[in-house]
Amino acid sequence: MFKLKTLTQALACTLLLSAGWVQAETPQDFLSSYQAAAKAADTKFQGFSARRGEQFFKTTHGNDWSCASCHTSNPATVGKHASTDKAIDPLAPAANPKRFTNPRKVEKWFKRNCKDVLSRECTALEKGDILTFLMAIQ
Amino acid sequence: MSERILVWDWPTRVFHWSFALSFAGAYLTAESERYRDLHLALGYVFGALILFRLIWGVIGTRYARFSSFSFAPIAVLSYLKSLSQNQAQHFLGHNPAGAIAIFLLLGLGLLISLTGIALEWELGAEDWEELYEETHEWVANFMLLVVFVHIAGVLVSSWLHHENLARAMITGYKQGQASAAIQGRFLWLGVLILIGILVFLVMYLS
Secondary structure, eight states, X not given: OHHHHHHHHHHHHHHHHHTTSOOOOOHHHHHHHHHHHHHHHOTTOOOOOHHHHHHHHHSOSSSSOOTHHHHOXXXXXXXXXXXXXXXXXXXXXXXXXXXXXXXXXXXXXXXXXXXXXXXXXXXXXXXXXXXXXXHHOO | OOEXXXXXXXXXXXXXXXXXXXXXXXXHTSSOGGGHHHHHHHHHHHHHHHHHHHHHHHHSOGGGSGGGSOOOHHHHHHHHHHHHTTOOOOOSSOXXXXXXXXXXXXXXXXXXXXXXXXXXXXXXXXXXXXXXXXXXXXXXXXXXXXXXXXXXHHHXXXXXXXXXXXXXXXXXXXXXXXXXXXXXXXXXHHHHHHXXXXXXXXXXXX
């Protein structure tokens, strides 16, 4: 039975990969693309800052929620959904290697969650700062 | 002689509108984490309603039974053709096009409920989460499309038959032979379903 389960999962993964649903990337790949986008948006772009990302992560932006409301102020630990209390896997790649490996997923959740916290989508600069902060956590 | 007769029992009508409202509500609360509790509550109601309808489709009153509106594909084509030629065939219960909508909406709804539950309860392997998520969203969007086609179909059929089908789904009455009427109204079951939904929603959300 165990073998069948593994085989089924492998098959499902292969299908998903070939369908382009899962594209394996690394957090660094995301950082590079945010960097290119941030440069394109602002010629005076000086690079991302983990400190700025941390501050952005932990403060509210006009609404009642911050990113930390669900992901906690230590994103290397298990988070808790602010309205359902459901456990959320750690966000920091060091604590959860699955994070920032799938572009579809990353962009979908950045979009949803930024809208909840900021009532708008995040800029490339903000995403890059957040990711820099998350990647600095060991 | 044609007279005003009962065609849709209470549970069927309560199901129809609760199903529509829970789908609309869950669809509208899907985009924000802020409404996740309400989305889940409506999702559970939606899923439970489907289970009820599957049972009622077997043991319910005459026109609520699946056997009364399981048409062959040829009957569906013939009905659509009769609509286009402005000589609409008349059905006291569900017409063949409506029947397609019902089976499609129940099937899609079941798929949405199962993937939603699998996501929230974290069933199966972790790698499957993405598949559940995509299926849940894609099928919900497809179901919305089917709902629009269903509403358009109801409008067209109502107009061609000079019969307000939406009102019949509220009052339960249509014009027909007295002998074709259903016997039981099952008001108690309709009320029970409504109370069940309201009690569940209040308890879940408080």
